[in-house]
Amino acid sequence: GPKATGETCHIIIDHEGEFPYWEGQSWGVIPPGNREKDGKPHSVRLYSIASSRYGDDMTGKTGSLCVRRATYWCDELKADDPAKKGVCSNFLCDSTPGTEVVMTGPAGKVMLMPEEDPTTDYIMVATGTGIAPYRGFVRRLFVEDTPAASAYKGEAWLFLGVANSDALLYDDEFQEAKSKYPDNFRIDYALSREQENKSGGKMYIQDK
Ligand SMILES: Cc1cc2nc3c(=O)[nH]c(=O)nc-3n(C[C@H](O)[C@H](O)[C@H](O)COP(=O)(O)OP(=O)(O)OC[C@H]3O[C@@H](n4cnc5c(N)ncnc54)[C@H](O)[C@@H]3O)c2cc1C
Numbered sequence: 001g002p003k004a005t006g007e008t009c010h011i012i013i014d015h016e017g018e019f020p021y022w023e024g025q026s027w028g029v030i031p032p033g034n035r036e037k038d039g040k041p042h043s044v045r046l047y048s049i050a051s052s053r054y055g056d057d058m059t060g061k062t063g064s065l066c067v068r069r070a071t072y073w074c075d076e077l078k079a080d081d082p083a084k085k086g087v088c089s090n091f092l093c094d095s096t097p098g099t100e101v102v103m104t105g106p107a108g109k110v111m112l113m114p115e116e117d118p119t120t121d122y123i124m125v126a127t128g129t130g131i132a133p134y135r136g137f138v139r140r141l142f143v144e145d146t147p148a149a150s151a152y153k154g155e156a157w158l159f160l161g162v163a164n165s166d167a168l169l170y171d172d173e174f175q176e177a178k179s180k181y182p183d184n185f186r187i188d189y190a191l192s193r194e195q196e197n198k199s200g201g202k203m204y205i206q207d208k
Pocket of ligand 1: 040045046049066067068084086088089
């Protein structure tokens, strides 16, 4: 929404089925070009994958990223300083259909879903783009028509912290999942600039 703090982009990568991953893993992205300081190629940046293993289109050939554009506010200029903007997040947020993206991975085992037991409860806590892996989880548990989704009988509780309601991410999808599975899916938002905690301060995720 218009009052969101910063710009966050949902980016769908077409990996043509050659880059399979599991929910909770990350991809690396190597932005094009060279570093100013030494002329060497830019280094890899990690991004949590925001879709399930099937991708948003259920083909198994795409994966999504949730990327916040890194800007640099300059107090002297009283404006963003374009010379200091984040290299990779701006490359991704400026990408258009057909942009080639050099990637590494997938990587990461610590955030894989504990699917052996379909009664496992989940407590998911995120701020901002930290929601990315949990969007993949929610799609896997409550959105997709798969054996894994039908088998799930646990309770999943999502906590998301952002500045205000305009900065919420994927809220429409989460509300739809909640309306379909009111007994299994619970959502709590901490809106630091709109809500107050018990002691009258800003409502952060740890105050929920
Ligand atoms: C496991 C993991 C998962 C992640 N998942 C996500 C995700 O899902 N979504 C997401 O958005 N990010 C994610 N990140 C963060 C991501 O990897 C990048 O760090 C982020 O996008 C910034 O990279 P960048 O290339 O845009 O910025 P960089 O170019 O690396 O710059 C970093 C910061 O320094 C500032 N800067 C640049 N030059 C100067 C200067 N001269 N003086 C002062 N400041 C300067 C930039 O404005 C920027 O804020 C994840 C990181 C990890 C480790």
